[in-house]
Amino acid sequence: MKIIQVNHLKKYYGKSKGIEDVSFEVEKGDFFGFIGPNGAGKSTTIRTLLGLIYPTSGSASINGMDIVKEKEQIKKQIGYLPSEVMLYPSMKVKEALKLSMDLYKVDCSKQASLLCQRLNLDPNKKIEDLSFGNRKKVGIVCALQHNPELLILDEPTSGLDPLMQKEFFEILKEKNEKGTTILLSSHILSEIQRNCNKAAIIRDGKIIACDTVENLSNSNAKYIQIHGNASFDTLNGIKNMVKDKEGCSFLYNGDISLLLNCLSKGNIKDITISEPDLEEVFMHYYKEN
Amino acid sequence: MALIKHEVKQGMISFWIWTISILSLMMICIFLFPQMKEQMQDVTKVFADMGSFTAAFGMDTLNFGTLIGFYGVECGNILGLGAALYASFCAVSILSKEEKDHTAEFLLSHPISRKQVLIQKLIAVWIQIVLLNVIVYLGSILSISLIGEEIPFKEINLMHLSFFIMQIELSCICFGISSFLSKGSIGIGLGLSILMYFLNLIANISESVEFLKYITPFGYCEVSDIVETLQLNGTYIGIGIVLSIIGIGIGFIHYCRKDIK
Numbered sequence: 074m075k076i077i078q079v080n081h082l083k084k085y086y087g088k089s090k091g092i093e094d095v096s097f098e099v100e101k102g103d104f105f106g107f108i109g110p111n112g113a114g115k116s117t118t119i120r121t122l123l124g125l126i127y128p129t130s131g132s133a134s135i136n137g138m139d140i141v142k143e144k145e146q147i148k149k150q151i152g153y154l155p156s157e158v159m160l161y162p163s164m165k166v167k168e169a170l171k172l173s174m175d176l177y178k179v180d181c182s183k184q185a186s187l188l189c190q191r192l193n194l195d196p197n198k199k200i201e202d203l204s205f206g207n208r209k210k211v212g213i214v215c216a217l218q219h220n221p222e223l224l225i226l227d228e229p230t231s232g233l234d235p236l237m238q239k240e241f242f243e244i245l246k247e248k249n250e251k252g253t254t255i256l257l258s259s260h261i262l263s264e265i266q267r268n269c270n271k272a273a274i275i276r277d278g279k280i281i282a283c284d285t286v287e288n289l290s291n292s293n294a295k296y297i298q299i300h301g302n303a304s305f306d307t308l309n310g311i312k313n314m315v316k317d318k319e320g321c322s323f324l325y326n327g328d329i330s331l332l333l334n335c336l337s338k339g340n341i342k343d344i345t346i347s348e349p350d351l352e353e354v355f356m357h358y359y360k361e362n
Numbered sequence: 363m364a365l366i367k368h369e370v371k372q373g374m375i376s377f378w379i380w381t382i383s384i385l386s387l388m389m390i391c392i393f394l395f396p397q398m399k400e401q402m403q404d405v406t407k408v409f410a411d412m413g414s415f416t417a418a419f420g421m422d423t424l425n426f427g428t429l430i431g432f433y434g435v436e437c438g439n440i441l442g443l444g445a446a447l448y449a450s451f452c453a454v455s456i457l458s459k460e461e462k463d464h465t466a467e468f469l470l471s472h473p474i475s476r477k478q479v480l481i482q483k484l485i486a487v488w489i490q491i492v493l494l495n496v497i498v499y500l501g502s503i504l505s506i507s508l509i510g511e512e513i514p515f516k517e518i519n520l521m522h523l524s525f526f527i528m529q530i531e532l533s534c535i536c537f538g539i540s541s542f543l544s545k546g547s548i549g550i551g552l553g554l555s556i557l558m559y560f561l562n563l564i565a566n567i568s569e570s571v572e573f574l575k576y577i578t579p580f581g582y583c584e585v586s587d588i589v590e591t592l593q594l595n596g597t598y599i600g601i602g603i604v605l606s607i608i609g610i611g612i613g614f615i616h617y618c619r620k621d622i623k
Contacts, residue, residue, distance in 0.1 A: 086621070123471050126621040148473040155471070159464035161372065175364035176472035215468075 076101045076223055076254045077122070082131035084117050091117035093278035095131070099256060099271070104249050106265035106272035106286065107258040108355060114278040115258040116156060119227050123153055135223065149177070152221035156228040156258075158212030162201035166211055169200060173215040185218040191240055206232040213241065217248070224248065224255045230264060242268055266290070266351040274358050281358050289354055294326040296349040303339025308332065313356060324349055365469075365479060369486030373452065381494045384444040385501045391436040392505040395429060402427040424586045429506065430514045434521065434585030441498060441525055442583055446555045449491050449529035453536035454551025456483045457617060458543035466622045476618045484610070487533050495526045520588050527599060528579040532558070534606035538613040544623050576601055 077099035084091035092114035099105045109115050120126050122133055124144030133140045135147045160169050170185050189196050194210045203211070209232045216224060224245070230238045245268070249255055259265055265272050266286055273283040282289060294312070299320040305311055310327030320342075325332055336344065424431040457480075460466035469479065499522050506513050536551045543550070562580030565572050575581030575598060582598035 120467075120622075125467060125470055127619070145473050145475045148471065151471075153471040155467050157464065158468070160468055161463075161465055163372065172364065172368055173472065175367075176469075176474050178473075212468075 074101045075099065076103075077105075077133070077135055077256065079118070079122070079133040080131055082118065082121060082133055083129045084121055084126060085129045090278055091126075092121075092275075095275065095278070095280050097273045097280055097283045099254060101254055102249070102252055103271050104245075104255045104269045105257065106269035107256060107275065108260065108262065108265055108272055108351075109258075109275035110260050113275045115275060116227055117278075118275070119153075119225055119256075119258060122225065123148070123151070150222040152216035152219065152224045154209075154212045154216040154224075154226045154229050156231065158208045160200045160208065160211060162199075164200050165196070166194065166198050166200065166203070167196035169211055170196065170214055170218065174219065177219045179219050181218045181220070184220065185214055188214045188217055188244070191244065192237065204232075206234065206237070209233055210237070217244065220248075220253075222253065224253055226255065226257045228259055229257065230259070230261065262350075262352045262355055272351075274355065276358065286351065290348060290351050294324045294349055294354065295329075296322070296347045296353060297325050297332070298322040298345040298347075299336075299341060300343040301339060301341040303336055303341060305335055308335050313353070324353060363482070365474065365482035366486045366489070369456070369483055370489055373486070373490055376451075377490050377494065380444070380448040381497050384441060384448075384494070385498050387440045387444070388437045388498065388502055389505045391440065392433070392502065392509060395432050395511070396509050398432070399427060402432070424589060429511045430517045430589055433502075433506075433518070434589060437502065438521065438525075438583070438585040441522075442528070442580065443555070443559055445491075445494060445498070445525060445529050446532055446559065446580075447552055448494060449487075449533045450536045450551035450555040451548055452487050452490055453533035454540045454543070454547045454554075456487055456537065457540040457613070458545070458547040461544035461623050462547070464623075470622055477614065480614055480617055484537055487537065488530065491526070491529050491533060495522065495529070498522075516592060517589050520592065520594060521583075521585055524583040524588060524594050527594075527602065528583050531579045531602040531606045534609035536609070538609035538611075538616075541613040541617040541620070579605075 075098050077097075079095055079097050082095040083093060095114065095118050107115055107118070117126070121128050122135065122140055124140055124147070127141060136150060138147050140147060161172075164172070166189075170189075171182075174181055174185070186196070188194075189210075192210045192213060194207060194214065198207075200208065200211065209229075213229065216226070226245075230241065233241060242264075245255060245257075257265070257269060269286050271283075271285050272289055273280050274289075275281070299322070301320050305314075305323075308325075308327065308331060310325055312324040312326065314321060314323040424434050426432055426435065460469055470476065502522075503513060503518070506518075532555060536554065539550060539554075540547060558578040559580055561574045561578040562584070565574035565578070565581065566584070575584075579598075579602050582595045582602065588594065
């Protein structure tokens with residue numbers, strides 16, 4: 074069953090473009106990665122889904138409910154972590170968590186204190202005294218404490234130290250195993266590759282690929298490393314060519330027999346053909362055009 | 363309810379600073395009255411001869427030698443301007459501060475509708491205005507009884523009521539303005555109150571611009587008129603109510619449609 078459906082979503086801020094054409098679907102139980110560099114439209118898409126901004130055209134639904142007409146109902150089922158967590162500075166951490174609970178109209182103080190413990194967050198500290206990373210932790214607890222059906226996390230790991238990142242992803246995996254759907258936006262590809270089962274790549278306000286992480290990484294393209302000389306001038310489908318004294322490396326997306334034909338005419342000492350990792354696929358998509 | 367509680371709590375420090383400042387200034391004036399009462403007989407004459415300056419503050423018709431005359435001019439100005447500034451300050455920042463401090467994203471990603479946010483925030487502003495007025499009113503009454511003067515309840519009640527209505531009107535207009543702002547807003551709120559205050563002073567000086575009283579809520583807070591007629595000007599207040607409804611209406615329509623920064 075689909076939990077998020079986005080159809081040709083478009084958002085313009087006056088004349089400046091936010092997103093142009095975003096369509097993707099997230100199934101219930103998915104750990105879905107949303108990849109793109111800064112300014113590609115990740116946050117705009119997420120903020121539109123949450124009803125913070127209104128779409129210029131197109132539509133989207135969460136659990137079958139329209140994001141514009143039924144946004145209050147939708148938000149009951151969501152936990153959201155913004156990329157920059159901004160809270161009321163004069164409050165204590167526990168007061169901010171209580172306010173969040175009150176707005177959800179639930180009492181989940183047990184879950185909150187458990188999360189604070191795991192994330193090493195002192196609930197008695199004032200928000201204004203917290204570092205960027207610790208503020209992020211407050212945001213994480215606010216997003217998770219009420220056990221939402223869907224978690225929307227916008228660049229969640231920025232500001233967290235590696236140990237905390239590990240703990241955070243462990244918590245997310247536990248939640249995911251219990252059935253929580255997670256939409257994780259990030260520009261850190263290893264994060265997506267390690268944790269997500271599906272991903273969408275956004276570039277310049279448009280979704281340019283959406284598939285399982287496995288398929289995206291395997292997308293026909295092969296990563297070729299060569300020691301020696303060969304001419305590839307007649308070959309189509311070569312991307313990201315890097316040449317050095319010893320040889321060259323590139324991404325190849327085309328007929329393998331044509332590649333072998335070229336190689337056989339050259340002087341090859343060694344060759345490695347491997348699956349590209351997500352990072353290379355990402356670069357491949359971004360260097361197009 | 364959660365948001366009302368949150369807003370009142372957030373505004374607590376500034377609430378007490380404004381309330382204590384206004385009340386203590388008024389109490390100082392009231393405690394000075396017995397000493398000044400005797401000297402006032404001569405001063406009243408001097409004031410009466412000062413022309414438009416005294417007219418601006420309604421001192422041409424109010425007798426400074428009586429408690430209500432003195433209270434109307436001195437305390438009227440302190441409460442009138444002070445509480446108007448507070449009401450505007452509170453209301454103009456109530457929506458805009460969330461965007462200025464980027465907390466709107468936190469608040470509105472929770473399951474609370476924008477209408478509910480607006481209703482609860484407006485109620486929170488009004489609770490603070492009501493509390494300020496009740497505390498200042500009780501403090502003033504207590505101070506007057508402490509100096510042994512008889513309390514002219516009717517005049518004082520009407521006077522305080524008119525100031526309260528004026529603050530509510532200003533808060534409604536500033537609330538509407540607040541929905542449009544996402545940066546520094548306090549200056550606009552305070553500026554608006556001061557502008558309204560001076561419009562009333564100008565309207566008092568010259569009859570040719572008396573129409574300004576229809577615009578400024580200070581028009582129906584004129585203590586000299588209240589003491590003289592023992593009633594509030596219904597037309598001015600009616601216009602005030604219409605302006606208040608327009609202010610709130612614009613705030614609701616715009617805030618429910620806008621993109622949150």
